[in-house]
Amino acid sequence: MRKQPPFRLGSPVPAHLYVGRRRQLEQIGRAIKAKQHVLIYGSRYIGKTSTINTVQELIKDEEDKVLRLRLESLTSEYQSLFFLFRKLVLDICCILLEQNDEGSSFVVRIPASNVSIEHKRVDDFEPNCYDLYKIVDAIMLMAQQREYTKLVLFIDNINRNLGCLVSEEGEQILRFLSEKNIVIVASAREDDYKKLYRDTSCLAPVKIGGFDSSDDVIELLELYTNPPLYNEPKLNFPREVINLIWEITDGYPSPVQEIFYRCYLESSMLGLTEVSKEMVEKIVLDRSKYLFSFVNRPRRESDAQV
Secondary structure (H helix, E strand, O other): OOOOOOOOOOOOOOHHHOOOOHHHHHHHHHHHHOOOEEEEEEOOOOOHHHHHHHHHHHHHHHOOOEEEEEEOOOOOOOOOHHHHHHHHHHHHHHHHHHHOOOOOEEEEEEOOEEEEEEHHHHHHOOOOHHHHHHHHHHHHHHHHHOOOOEEEEEEOOOHHHHHHHOOHHHHHHHHHHHHOOEEEEEEEEHHHHHHHOOOOOOEEEEEOOOOOOHHHHHHHHHHHHOOOOOOOOOOEOOHHHHHHHHHHHOOOHHHHHHHHHHHHHHHHHHOOOEOOHHHHHHHHHHOHHHHHHHHOOOOOHHHHHO
16 A cells, blocks of 8 residues: 655645755854844745744754743734733743743742742733833743853734834833844745735744745755655656746645646556656646645736636
């Protein structure tokens, strides 16, 4: 019995399976080194989460003194930046408390009072904005004690909360975080970016698109169809077929993988060893609605003729 083709359909990939978008990765890396916050945006299933996964690993490889924290997706919409800021700070505290070998209490000393955040009641803690700034100071002190020089926060799907972040008040907080060597790398859907983003020097937008060329499509194919991911006989994709797949999908990873997956299934049933343009055209006709829901663009006349 043949194995199922290993392609990942519509789900994020880890760093070792990430293909292409090298220019964007370099742009994000430069921004982080310059202590500039980054907003990764793009259409559905284009690879925003996969990009965040990859950037996390690239930072790990390049800089040992960077503390990387992955915060939960911001599924709730925060009308006030204060509540968004409080969630981010308390999420950081929870993660650091999990990693703290010295106990579960996290203490911040404030003039005339002490603020103590204990692990079991951190969600009930309601600091004011002044306290939040002091907590950030304490967070960085804890990081420095562990010999970390920078804290990078990865926030997937900031989406509807983007407006809070790029407000005037948001810019002040982003500048404060930069001064404290804390950098935010967030992702958002392109629709939310167009509606909510306003120009700010504090948050560098980086658009994630499809593969730059058909060479990236070949790299993806080789990556997924070589051992250890796949030990079955390889299927031949002529260059003209690869070019066709890239043109039809605009290089969007999810529909590229979907077409590869369908080609492997079809070839296995028919006992074929090579994919033809006709096979790809048939798959696109049969799966058109699904494929182009990923691409998120009007179909071209050339697509309709396929």
